[in-house]
Amino acid sequence: MTSSLSSMEQLLSIMQALRDPETGCPWDIKQDFSTIAPYTIEEAYEVNEAIATGDMDKICDELGDLLLQVVFHAQIAAEQNSFTFADVAQGISDKMIRRHPHVFSDGTARTDGEVRKNWERIKKEERAKEGKGAASLLSGIAVTLPAMVRASKLQKRAANVGFDWPKLEAVVEKLHEETGELLAQWQEDKTDKNRLK
Numbered sequence: 001m002t003s004s005l006s007s008m009e010q011l012l013s014i015m016q017a018l019r020d021p022e023t024g025c026p027w028d029i030k031q032d033f034s035t036i037a038p039y040t041i042e043e044a045y046e047v048n049e050a051i052a053t054g055d056m057d058k059i060c061d062e063l064g065d066l067l068l069q070v071v072f073h074a075q076i077a078a079e080q081n082s083f084t085f086a087d088v089a090q091g092i093s094d095k096m097i098r099r100h101p102h103v104f105s106d107g108t109a110r111t112d113g114e115v116r117k118n119w120e121r122i123k124k125e126e127r128a129k130e131g132k133g134a135a136s137l138l139s140g141i142a143v144t145l146p147a148m149v150r151a152s153k154l155q156k157r158a159a160n161v162g163f164d165w166p167k168l169e170a171v172v173e174k175l176h177e178e179t180g181e182l183l184a185q186w187q188e189d190k191t192d193k194n195r196l197k
Contacts, residue, residue: 011068012085015072015075016075019075019079028072031076033073036072039069043066044066046062046066047063049062050062070085071085074087074088098126099118099119099122099123101118101122102114102115102118123140141153141154
């Protein structure tokens with residue numbers, strides 16, 4: 001097995017060669033973020049499929065294909081002087097260290113639940129620091145996810161704050177409650193507007 005550093009450097013230089021305007025591959029040269037985005041999604045699904053088979057050689061192969069997509073995107077960004085692969089790697093390293101204070105600093109988390117609670121708190125702090133302010137409970141869930149995946153993520157977020165019921169009757173009751181609050185607010189707003197006339 002070759003060293004990971006030399007293997008990574010080799011992959012980065014292969015992508016640079018493929019994208020070289022003078023000597024590179026015509027197909028690779030003409031690609032941009034949007035044209036390779038579908039391949040990135042496809043490769044992620046192929047990793048998932050390989051994991052389902054349990055075939056380690058296939059998983060390794062598909063992870064390589066997915067890594068190529070990351071390198072491809074980073075090369076395009078580097079050509080635009082936006083960021084490099086090193087920036088991507090450093091960014092995710094910093095994020096993992098920041099979000100795991102129980103491993104890399106003086107934080108504590110003894111259970112999976114504590115880890116998830118800390119993770120969400122840290123993400124909230126990051127959003128505030130980025131000037132995104134108080135994010136809604138459902139923000140940060142990509143709208144481009146497949147519908148069922150997105151629905152599952154939305155439901156999990158809602159369940160974390162008590163919007164999860166084992167019986168349909170409770171869901172209908174909550175729906176009536178929320179609808180009633182909405183109608184009351186609408187009536188109040190309507191009344192306030194009529195007073196101004």
